[in-house]
Amino acid sequence: MIVKVAVAALILSWLEFHGVLAQFNWTTLTATDTLTWTPCYPGFQCSLLAVPLDYDDPSKGNASIAITRLPSTAPPSEYLGPILFNPGGPGGPGVGTVVLSGAAFAQLLGPQFDIVGFDPRGVTFSTPRVDFFATAAERQVWMPPDLNLRYPSLNSSSDVLPHQWAQYQLISQWVAQRDAEQGSWMQYITTDNVARDMLRIVQAFGQEKLQYWGISYGSVLGSTFATLFPDKVGRMVIDGVVEAGAWYSGNLTLAMLDTDKALESFFTGCADAGPSRCAFHAPTASQIASNLASLTHSIHAQPFPVLTPFSHGIVDFSFLRDYVFAALDTPYASFVGTAVGLADLAAGNATPPFSAASAETPQFECSAEVDAEPFFGNTFEAQIAIGCGDFLAYDENVTEVREFYENEAKLSSFADNWALWRIWCNGWKIHREGRFMGPVGATNTSYPLLIIGNTADPLTPHLWAQQTAEQFPGSVLLTQDSPGHTSLVAPSLCTHGALAAYFQNGTLPAPGTVCAADAELFPAINELPSNSNSTLTSGVVLKRSSQMSEEDVQLLEAVRAIGDAVLPVAPRGLRKAFKLP
Numbered sequence: 260m261i262v263k264v265a266v267a268a269l270i271l272s273w274l275e276f277h278g279v280l281a282q283f284n285w286t287t288l289t290a291t292d293t294l295t296w297t298p299c300y301p302g303f304q305c306s307l308l309a310v311p312l313d314y315d316d317p318s319k320g321n322a323s324i325a326i327t328r329l330p331s332t333a334p335p336s337e338y339l340g341p342i343l344f345n346p347g348g349p350g351g352p353g354v355g356t357v358v359l360s361g362a363a364f365a366q367l368l369g370p371q372f373d374i375v376g377f378d379p380r381g382v383t384f385s386t387p388r389v390d391f392f393a394t395a396a397e398r399q400v401w402m403p404p405d406l407n408l409r410y411p412s413l414n415s416s417s418d419v420l421p422h423q424w425a426q427y428q429l430i431s432q433w434v435a436q437r438d439a440e441q442g443s444w445m446q447y448i449t450t451d452n453v454a455r456d457m458l459r460i461v462q463a464f465g466q467e468k469l470q471y472w473g474i475s476y477g478s479v480l481g482s483t484f485a486t487l488f489p490d491k492v493g494r495m496v497i498d499g500v501v502e503a504g505a506w507y508s509g510n511l512t513l514a515m516l517d518t519d520k521a522l523e524s525f526f527t528g529c530a531d532a533g534p535s536r537c538a539f540h541a542p543t544a545s546q547i548a549s550n551l552a553s554l555t556h557s558i559h560a561q562p563f564p565v566l567t568p569f570s571h572g573i574v575d576f577s578f579l580r581d582y583v584f585a586a587l588d589t590p591y592a593s594f595v596g597t598a599v600g601l602a603d604l605a606a607g608n609a610t611p612p613f614s615a616a617s618a619e620t621p622q623f624e625c626s627a628e629v630d631a632e633p634f635f636g637n638t639f640e641a642q643i644a645i646g647c648g649d650f651l652a653y654d655e656n657v658t659e660v661r662e663f664y665e666n667e668a669k670l671s672s673f674a675d676n677w678a679l680w681r682i683w684c685n686g687w688k689i690h691r692e693g694r695f696m697g698p699v700g701a702t703n704t705s706y707p708l709l710i711i712g713n714t715a716d717p718l719t720p721h722l723w724a725q726q727t728a729e730q731f732p733g734s735v736l737l738t739q740d741s742p743g744h745t746s747l748v749a750p751s752l753c754t755h756g757a758l759a760a761y762f763q764n765g766t767l768p769a770p771g772t773v774c775a776a777d778a779e780l781f782p783a784i785n786e787l788p789s790n791s792n793s794t795l796t797s798g799v800v801l802k803r804s805s806q807m808s809e810e811d812v813q814l815l816e817a818v819r820a821i822g823d824a825v826l827p828v829a830p831r832g833l834r835k836a837f838k839l840p
């Protein structure tokens with residue numbers, strides 16, 4: 260239960276998510292090759308589109324793609340078609356994120372568009388759906404809710420890496436066996452086929468070209484589409500860019516190029532913010548860094564047992580590593596709360612950070628089937644099936660995986676978490692012959708891409724955005740001067756005004772544009788939104804200026820709302836959201 264595995268705050272949002280998404284029963288729809296719209300969520304319409312499971316052999320049967328739209332409210336003469344959004348992961352629930360934030364998308368992008376979310380094949384409401392386990396209990400045993408068990412630091416003890424290696428070798432054997440029993444369909448759940456599905460969606464809308472916004476892994480989907488169908492690009496924004504060559508090679512080491520820069524922004528931001536805004540304050544950045552190192556060292560030596568009315572668990576080295584790493588994804592929403600949590604830990608009180616960052620102890624019927632449980636996400640499974648299915652196959656022994664990790668650790672101190680990706684796909688057995696694996700790029704896309712990269716993104720370095728811009732001559736790279744993963748972490752009039760103008764009017768920002776964030780990195784705690792205990796409203800505090808018009812403020816609010824709905828699922832399939840402890 261991806262849902263329950265996350266932090267309490269994230270759980271809350273998934274329960275809210277569940278409440279909203281449970282309003283519609285997708286199995287009442289029949290998939291057809293046209294879009295037949297049925298009212299589903301408030302203001303939304305839904306449809307199931309039949310597409311070939313195997314584009315090379317339609318006799319293998321169909322997949323059905325769950326699609327939702329918030330229809331355009333402009334007069335038909337002004338209608339500009341659908342914009343498809345992908346929230347990353349891979350495996351992020353496109354339907355859910357758009358249902359949660361469709362109105363904000365429409366506010367930002369304009370009423371001329373249908374705002375469209377879809378669950379990629381294998382994901383959530385689309386079928387066939389990737390499930391590794393038959394029951395919720397079985398899933399629970401393999402994927403414990405505690406983050407430190409789920410994402411153990413490879414540096415917490417010498418046998419973690421070998422055990423993780425063995426665990427995912429086992430998963431890959433197990434899933435291959437299960438898939439073979441089910442007719443070997445999982446080989447078709449790959450990014451190239453999702454790109455082909457997007458073209459089918461566009462055509463079913465009666466349009467010729469794709470209008471698309473993809474963040475994080477959604478950039479791989481976008482650049483793959485633009486490579487396969489360069490003449491079908493209407494508008495394409497990719498934001499928080501993964502260089503697709505690295506993706507398809509299965510080596511995501513360079514993801515860590517700017518990670519420690521994002522951590523540095525916590526130290527310098529905290530030092531500058533002062534003790535009233537940053538609870539983990541010390542006079543200099545290097546003292547804060549050294550205080551965090553001491554705290555990490557002491558927790559490694561002696562972890563905290565934590566018992567709350569709703570849960571119990573251990574705050575240990577892995578927990579702390581993950582707590583800090585996850586905060587780097589969404590600094591503007593998280594840093595203030597993270598600093599409070601670190602100060603609590605340093606004072607010997609582990610309950611607040613634990614409560615903020617872990618799930619309630621799950622309760623379920625042991626025999627309940629996975630999809631009968633109150634969760635809808637299968638992001639973790641879909642992430643592995645899609646990611647590992649895309650990657651060049653590799654099967655390394657423990658020594659080789661350790662060398663890989665140690666090489667990555669030269670680049671970033673967070674390789675102890677990130678190298679897990681390499682382990683998840685190590686020995687993965689389901690690879691379709693002839694699938695697209697690059698090279699990515701096209702000289703003749705029918706419209707230039709708008710590519711957005713932050714200066715200190717902990718998962719997708721600026722270099723990857725630059726490399727991708729070079730693969731698509733004519734595209735424009737816009738740089739947002741902020742830490743965090745994707746531009747959505749920090750609303751910016753400059754970035755998001757350019758994005759809106761690109762979709763509405765086709766205008767591209769000047770090459771080399773660098774945009775500032777209109778958000779506070781360390782806002783005063785009393786400035787935080789009063790409902791910041793829900794992840795659906797983050798801790799992001801806008802930096803307003805007197806020159807801003809009411810429209811400007813609405814644009815920033817819309818971006819904040821989109822980020823709130825989308826970012827909890829985007830980067831690693833499971834972002835650990837933060838609230839003030």
Ligand SMILES: *[C@@H]1O[C@H](CO)[C@@H](O)[C@H](O)[C@H]1NC(C)=O
Pocket residue numbers: 284285286287
């Ligand atoms: C959803 O609809 C299907 C088909 O009509 C039905 O079998 C199922 O019980 C429904 N599920 C819920 C939760 O209502």
Ligand SMILES: *[C@@H]1O[C@H](CO)[C@@H](O)[C@H](O)[C@H]1NC(C)=O
Pocket residue numbers: 291292309310319320321
């Ligand atoms: C697949 O969908 C098409 C419509 O797109 C339909 O004609 C065909 O019968 C479906 N095939 C199967 C095996 O369901």
Ligand SMILES: *[C@@H]1O[C@H](CO)[C@@H](O)[C@H](O)[C@H]1NC(C)=O
Pocket residue numbers: 489490702703
């Ligand atoms: C775009 O370029 C590729 C090769 O570079 C070529 O195969 C394709 O036909 C071109 N497409 C168009 C629409 O010009």
Ligand SMILES: *[C@@H]1O[C@H](CO)[C@@H](O)[C@H](O)[C@H]1NC(C)=O
Pocket residue numbers: 510511512513663666
């Ligand atoms: C992965 O990429 C990194 C960075 O480019 C490189 O140093 C390393 O040798 C690569 N490892 C493998 C196994 O390809």
Ligand SMILES: *[C@@H]1O[C@H](CO)[C@@H](O)[C@H](O)[C@H]1NC(C)=O
Pocket residue numbers: 656657658659
């Ligand atoms: C792991 O692989 C390397 C390189 O192929 C090989 O030299 C080494 O003997 C292997 N180690 C074990 C324990 O099998």
Ligand SMILES: *[C@@H]1O[C@H](CO)[C@@H](O)[C@H](O)[C@H]1NC(C)=O
Pocket residue numbers: 414555556559668672673675
């Ligand atoms: C592993 O953790 C220790 C402290 O516990 C630290 O000194 C060391 O640098 C870490 N190694 C890596 C590769 O991150």
Ligand SMILES: *[C@@H]1O[C@H](CO)[C@@H](O)[C@H](O)[C@H]1NC(C)=O
Pocket residue numbers: 756759760761763764
């Ligand atoms: C698009 O162009 C129109 C007409 O010039 C302008 O009024 C509008 O503000 C532009 N939209 C954006 C988002 O810049």
Ligand SMILES: *[C@@H]1O[C@H](CO)[C@@H](O)[C@H](O)[C@H]1NC(C)=O
Pocket residue numbers: 789790791792793
């Ligand atoms: C925040 O949490 C408190 C305590 O759990 C609750 O009473 C309050 O209603 C919540 N506020 C919002 C806006 O969700």
